[in-house]
Amino acid sequence: MDKKPRADSLRNREHILNIAREAFTTSGASVSLDDIAKKANVGPGTLYRHFPNREALLEAVYRSEVAKLCAAEKEFAATMSTVEALRAWMLLFIDYIDAKLVISPALNLYLCGESNELFESTGNQIKAAIRGLVERAVNSGDIREDVDPLDLLRAIFGVATTASSADWHQGARKLVDILILGSKPQE
Amino acid sequence: MDKKPRADSLRNREHILNIAREAFTTSGASVSLDDIAKKANVGPGTLYRHFPNREALLEAVYRSEVAKLCAAEKEFAATMSTVEALRAWMLLFIDYIDAKLVISPALNLYLCGESNELFESTGNQIKAAIRGLVERAVNSGDIREDVDPLDLLRAIFGVATTASSADWHQGARKLVDILILGSKPQE
Amino acid sequence: MDKKPRADSLRNREHILNIAREAFTTSGASVSLDDIAKKANVGPGTLYRHFPNREALLEAVYRSEVAKLCAAEKEFAATMSTVEALRAWMLLFIDYIDAKLVISPALNLYLCGESNELFESTGNQIKAAIRGLVERAVNSGDIREDVDPLDLLRAIFGVATTASSADWHQGARKLVDILILGSKPQE
Amino acid sequence: MDKKPRADSLRNREHILNIAREAFTTSGASVSLDDIAKKANVGPGTLYRHFPNREALLEAVYRSEVAKLCAAEKEFAATMSTVEALRAWMLLFIDYIDAKLVISPALNLYLCGESNELFESTGNQIKAAIRGLVERAVNSGDIREDVDPLDLLRAIFGVATTASSADWHQGARKLVDILILGSKPQE
DNA sequence: CATGAATGAGCCTTCATTCAT
DNA sequence: GATGAATGAAGGCTCATTCAT
Structure with a gap:
């Protein structure tokens, strides 16, 4: 040990x-x-x-997940090609959703209606991250200009929630490639 | 009493x-x-x-929600205009998601990997219902032909899951109107 | 049914x-x-x-077991040879102990110290039965004169309580034959 | 407190x-x-x-009773005369039976047929203890040679189980003295 | 600081008992 | 009389939390 x-x-x-x-x-x-x-x-x-207490632990786990995501953006952007960075980050995002799907409803019971600073701010951080990665790829001409960064995430979210089984990860990972591929500029 | x-x-x-x-x-x-x-x-x-036990109760609640949805399709189709029926049903669908979002992960812990007949079959029932309602509206010329019925549901799902607060209902209800409106044939 | x-x-x-x-x-x-x-x-x-209530049921079961034993004495004595009657009755007695071992401590919790008419009177009935059967066999010269009828029962009791496993019946049944055999007058 | x-x-x-x-x-x-x-x-x-759980507690109580009995043998043999040691130990044995009569059937429901190591091994320990005490008394000439140690225990058992009332202790205690007395060599 | 024994409120579940049919 | 749904008081057990070491 x-x-x-x-x-x-x-x-x-x-x-x-x-x-x-x-x-x-x-x-x-x-x-x-x-x-x-x-x-x-x-x-x-x-x-x-x-x-x-449980709430504190849930929140800490959640924040650490988001932090992981933000750190990854920086790192990936610095060390990978634009498309690879985007792809790698979105795969990480799948793990994040895993946690989010469990933690978010649980925390909502504690917050219970109060406008929650937590999800507000972390949401913004995540949006900033994906925007950064997409923008970079658009600027370098690696993906189409008309891609709404948030749509990429919403698509993953959709699979996660609509999937009948708890094991939606496989499907989501496939989707990442499709999204990346579909986002490439047509020639 | x-x-x-x-x-x-x-x-x-x-x-x-x-x-x-x-x-x-x-x-x-x-x-x-x-x-x-x-x-x-x-x-x-x-x-x-x-x-x-809890599992039985969860499942019963879930099944009853789906049954409610299926019954509503029949009733609404019989008594309302095509667009009104679609709209009313989608509002009901918001309630359903409310339950689904809580029950589904909980049941998955019990089912634990087993390919679950429950979500498979209820999923099909719900798809059939929305398809029926959309088809009817398309046939009567009240909405565009190129609307994928499932997209209407996925959109609601998206709002439910991406919303930062637990009270996503308001947003979802607005969305229903937008979707219906946007689905009307342009003249 | x-x-x-x-x-x-x-x-x-x-x-x-x-x-x-x-x-x-x-x-x-x-x-x-x-x-x-x-x-x-x-x-x-x-x-x-x-x-x-439970007490009433326990007592009724117990009384019915004793009644069974008393009825059997009459019947066996009337229809079998002395030794066969004795043997058959003792086998029945094994079943009775089965019930007695469970019911007796349970009822004692209810009676809780009160001098219990129940076990007093049923005890006497059982003693009378075994005495009758043994006496008959002694008179006909089928078993030795110096057999204490109660010792036959105590022996069975002993096996039932001292046995390490719950399945003492086999041992008890063997013992019945040994007792009967050992009780035969030597020639 | x-x-x-x-x-x-x-x-x-x-x-x-x-x-x-x-x-x-x-x-x-x-x-x-x-x-x-x-x-x-x-x-x-x-x-x-x-x-x-209940089973664990029952078993622990039972084992502690047996341990008490084994420890007592050692102690009594070391500090008392042979006859006194035997007598004191048998009085303790009465308490042990008290527990055994309740615990044994209850545990049998859990073990449910499985050949139980528990009663096998504890039975041997108890036999060894009484044998040791009797042997010592025989060797010192304080009791007769032809006493089967186990019969002393079986006699107590017999009283415990055949007694009509739940309060058989008094009778058993008297019996101990009779047994000890009767075991003394006639002169 | 870490540990893990102790606490006790509270959960799930069972079951003797009642009572409407 | 028989039935079985309903009741609600416990029972077994868990687990968040405290606190002595």
């Missing part, structure tokens, strides 16, 4: 977050927090110190 | 179903079943007699 | 008693009364009419 | 075991586990942490 000799509590927090993401997406937003602690090889008290 | 004579335990069942739908959509798929029983003015044993 | 056209409630009672005996001995004294009713193809209300 | 510091949760466990023994023997094997927890001044969760 990867027991840290000194208390690198930040890394600990990150670890819990990863385990929690996994647990939420595979078992729903009401998994036992004790189980999450157990899977993370951490006492319930430790989990509680980092995240005082 | 609205004490029912025992003969119509069917009406009792229906009543529980309504309360359950309400509870699930407003408080998530893990509301206390005891609370549902309480809200339905029914002992927990009675709820249990009708639905032996 | 043997549904009676007219309400022969006595036979109904007898039927419940049989089912109850079976249920108690195989599943312990705290089986669900509902289950017993179900297995007897009877509504819970009917069971309740005949036996107002 | 006798609040224990958390380190000796072992003592806590022991305490629950004692309460459980008491509850099982006086109220049968289906007492409410919640009630046991309450009587032990412990939350139900704590009881559950130590014993995940």
